[in-house]
Amino acid sequence: MTKQIDRRDFLKVVGAASVILGYSRDARAWVTEEGGGHGTFDRVPRLEGVLLTDAASRAAKETDLGNIIFNKPKAVLRPGSIEDIAKMVKFCAERDIVVAARGQGHATHGQAQARAGLVIDMSSLQVIHHIGNGFAVLDGGCTWRQLLEASLPAQTPPVLTGFIALSIGGTLSMGGISGMAYDKGVQIQHVLELTVVTGKGKIKVCSESKNPDLFDHVLAGQGQCGIIVRAKVKLVPAKPLVLNSTMVYPDVHSLQNDLRTLVYRKELDSVYAQGVTDPATGAFVWLLNIASFHDASTTPNTAHLTRDLSYIPGTLSTNDIPYLDFQLTVDNFIAFLRSIDRFDRNMHPWYDAFLPDSGLGAHVDEVVTSFQADDVGSFGFVLIFPLLTSTITRPLFRLPEEELVYLFDVLTARDEPGYDADFAANKRARNNEWFDHARSLGGTRYPIGTLDFTPGDWRRHYGREWRAFERAKEQFDPRNILAPGPGIFPAGC
Ligand SMILES: Cc1cc2nc3c(=O)[nH]c(=O)nc-3n(C[C@H](O)[C@H](O)[C@H](O)COP(=O)(O)OP(=O)(O)OC[C@H]3O[C@@H](n4cnc5c(N)ncnc54)[C@H](O)[C@@H]3O)c2cc1C
Known part of the structure; x- marks a missing residue:
């Protein structure tokens, strides 16, 4: 994995200043062509998408709709495939680089931020793969609006949020509520199956019957145990x-x-x-x-x-x-x-x-x-x-x-x-x-908002579920790299 710099062995060229060659464990920094790429470094996996370290890309992901908390990542991934996400999560886990998936960045207290780490911009994967009778299969980076516009006039998600330009992965990591949920349950109740990249960089499918422990700790899991890369969600007949x-x-x-x-x-x-x-x-x-x-x-x-x-x-x-x-x-x-x-x-x-x-x-x-x-x-x-x-x-x-x-x-x-x-x-x-x-x-x-929670507050919040959540975190994200924003499992714990 460690290799001497090879200037011809670029990953992607994304503007003259942003060719990322690898990661230096010694400097704890990405090695770019622009920086000269001296010394030894670990080569970044070959990707279908792009990895960006330029100032503008990093600045665009350093805050969220709150505009209160600012944590600049060292790199931003715009994945071209689920495999890109898996490869980069594995790469980061092996180097203790924190990673946050970012849907639309509409949580307001740094939830989708990763100080000095990697932010994965899920909006670069927005394909609706299939709309069937009673369900849809789509990328976690899609918005609910994209799904609704594709499923109408015949079908609709049973519960939508008030604002529907939110990502599927983002609201399924929180809950997803509106006036429609009162007698049907929030959006996480209407998920049939998820494809998740765990903190080990493994791609896993989960549902109520398959890998239920992962399913239970990803839904409303604030991104702690895995990144939702694909979801099969329920649809119901729509009225006009x-x-x-x-x-x-x-x-x-x-x-x-x-x-x-x-x-x-x-x-x-x-x-x-x-x-x-x-x-x-x-x-x-x-x-x-x-x-x-x-x-x-x-x-x-x-x-x-x-x-x-x-x-x-x-x-x-x-x-x-x-x-x-x-x-x-x-x-x-x-x-x-x-x-x-x-x-x-x-x-x-x-x-x-x-x-x-x-x-x-x-x-x-x-x-x-x-x-x-x-x-x-x-x-x-x-x-x-x-x-x-x-x-x-x-x-x-x-x-x-x-x-x-x-x-x-x-x-x-x-x-x-x-x-x-x-x-x-x-x-x-x-x-x-x-x-x-x-x-x-x-x-x-409801953890979408702005509140200063200590790890003790989170333990109290999860109450009788805390031990199971902790075990799931150890199992699915043993290096504790995923979603550092909320501070539920702070580094060193
Ligand atoms: C104007 C507005 C209206 C809103 N209305 C509602 C509403 O009616 N009902 C409601 O419930 N909420 C509402 N919200 C809040 C919203 O649901 C949350 O902020 C949600 O997290 C936003 O989704 P996002 O795509 O912006 O997520 P982000 O803010 O990008 O991410 C939020 C959290 O989810 C994680 N995450 C993001 N994508 C993934 C993924 N694919 N896999 C795993 N983890 C991921 C992030 O790491 C972060 O921890 C509203 C927000 C706004 C700005």
Whole structure:
């Protein structure tokens, strides 16, 4: 493996300055042609894709949508095949180089970063291999939007996230929730099979019946035990139209009463709520959003679906819209934010916690009454998603121990683009404080957001699953190189 430099033996030429020849264990650095390539080095495997060490490629992967944590990788892989990923993970494991898969980089606290390591840009593999009756097989780097556009008009994933430009591998590493999940379970419940590259660089297929230990520790596994390179996910018949209604509640308690009623009735296809400031009064109110999917021949009965609810009279508003338009609501808003440069460069210190039914009201009151003007921001959101815990069987998706729980998100967006150290410090401290309150009520973390967790916090988070998770990590990533971002298994442990 160790070889003297051979200047003709280049891997790929990706711009004059970026020919990577190998890796020097002594210097703990990639050896590039530009750097002269003196001394001995380990030759990088032959790849179908490209390995990049130029400043622009590394800078593009040093942060994420949070724009709060910055860890510059030493190299970026744009794989041309699953085998490229396996080869490079093996190469890195043998040299203790940390590796993070990056889908769309939309987690907000360094989750997809690898300081001084290798970031694998999963977006270079985005092939939908097969759409069958009731399932699709596609690359982990595909987005849910790509899948939806390919599977419609006949089929749809049973649960989509609110924003669907997220990667398959990224949301399956977290959970994947929206208003559609409340009675069906989050996206990780709708996976039939995964192809995974483990931390040893082995390509393995897993499912509920094949390598179930790997399957259980990859779904919602935050990339700790393997990289999802391909997934077989469920599809269900799609309906062309959505009857979508909103109604206003003055406070979280009246909203929660009706959320409970609607969840247990199980008559809706989607239910969630958004906290908004009423422009007329300046009051913070809740907008309940319910949806029923239907064919052109059968319009759902809004009066029936909203019977006995206690929203503010006169605030019910209903629209009948195409299914794809409904699923693209958030994507279209984000396209607008991008058009005015208020998304990718803005800081997003997101707060995301699951609360038990018994604790939601107290926690939301505590948080909302403390809001400063910049706690949500002009382009942020406050959301509540109900979820029945009986729908969840995947062990690493950690939820409060009640039958009904809610994801409560304060998706803060700083108004102006660019980094502000005081804002970062202030909002990190705020999130940590809010989460302490949530946890005192039995809350758990949804790990997409911005929270400073110690290894002890993670052990507590995984609770009775911790030992099995630790064992899986030892088995599938024994060099502890995968997904260092969340700090679950810090180096040296
Ligand atoms: C505008 C917006 C709206 C959102 N809406 C929702 C929502 O409605 N519901 C919801 O559940 N979430 C939502 N999220 C959060 C989102 O699900 C997570 O941030 C998710 O991780 C994003 O996917 P990604 O492709 O950007 O992942 P990244 O941020 O790139 O990665 C996240 C983590 O997953 C790991 N990872 C990425 N790809 C792979 C892979 N192929 N194999 C193994 N590990 C991998 C990374 O290493 C990292 O640890 C939203 C985010 C944004 C920005």
